[in-house]
Structure formats: C-alpha cells, structure tokens
Amino acid sequence: MDPLSSTARIRLGVVRLNRRLRQERGDGSLPPGPLEVLGHLHRHGPATPGEVAAALRQRPQSLTRAFADLEAEGLLAREAGTVDRRRSVLSLTESGRLALERDMAERDAWLAKALSSLNPTERGVLELAAELMERVADAETPG
Secondary structure, three states: OOHHHHHHHHHHHHHHHHHHHHHOOOOOOOOHHHHHHHHHHHHHOOEOHHHHHHHOOOOHHHHHHHHHHHHHOOOEEEEEOOOOOOOEEEEEOHHHHHHHHHHHHHHHHHHHHHHOOOOHHHHHHHHHHHHHHHHHHHOOOOO
C-alpha cells in the first residue's frame, strides 16, 4: 500500500471520528477552545498561560478570551506564580473538573455504544491504535 494513501486514510478516520465526537456533545457544552484549555489543565496540572498556549500550539494572545471566560465562569483559577509573582498560573477548579467530566461522559457514552458493535479483537486493535495515536500526537515536529 502507498504510504501516502495509508496516511490519508488514518487522517480521514481521525478527522471523521473527531467530528462525530464533537456532534455527540450535548447542548450547553463548552466550545472546543475552552474545552481544550480545561482538558490540558486536567491532564497536566497548573500551568502558565504561555505553557498552555504552547502545548495547544497557539499564541497566548489567542487564548486570552478563553482564559478570561473560563475564569469568569469559575472553571479555572488564576493565581500569581510562586517563582515570579508577575506570571500567573492557571489551574482547574472543582467546577471546571465537573464541567469537563460531564462533557467527556456524553462523548464516552456514545463511543461505548458504538464500540459495542465491534468484536473483542477489533476493540483491542482500536485500544492499541489509541495508544499509538497518543505517541504520534506527542511527536516532535521535524525541522
């Protein structure tokens, strides 16, 4: 098989599944940008706005509104840094964690139902693929 067509098939599958998971989110769910910020803080713990932006491959300025909105909604907290008090550190609040868990639960429920139509071997292949996709997502950009 041509490696480029294999690459395109993987990309298409990831894009389609991502789109479907977004569609399975309930009314009142957080927009993708703020959801990504909460997800990062949930997985990696407190971070500066610059660290969050770098991890999400965005400029800090492009996330300023998301940070402010999440803080105003009580979903994240902003505190002065311990090393440099001029730099703020963002952390997930309990309300933020609960909002994130609700959002994930809606998508997980749909995915569990969809996966139930697969046999154990197929589900095992997808679990392995998920592990590999995490590694690929964390790979450094060649350059």
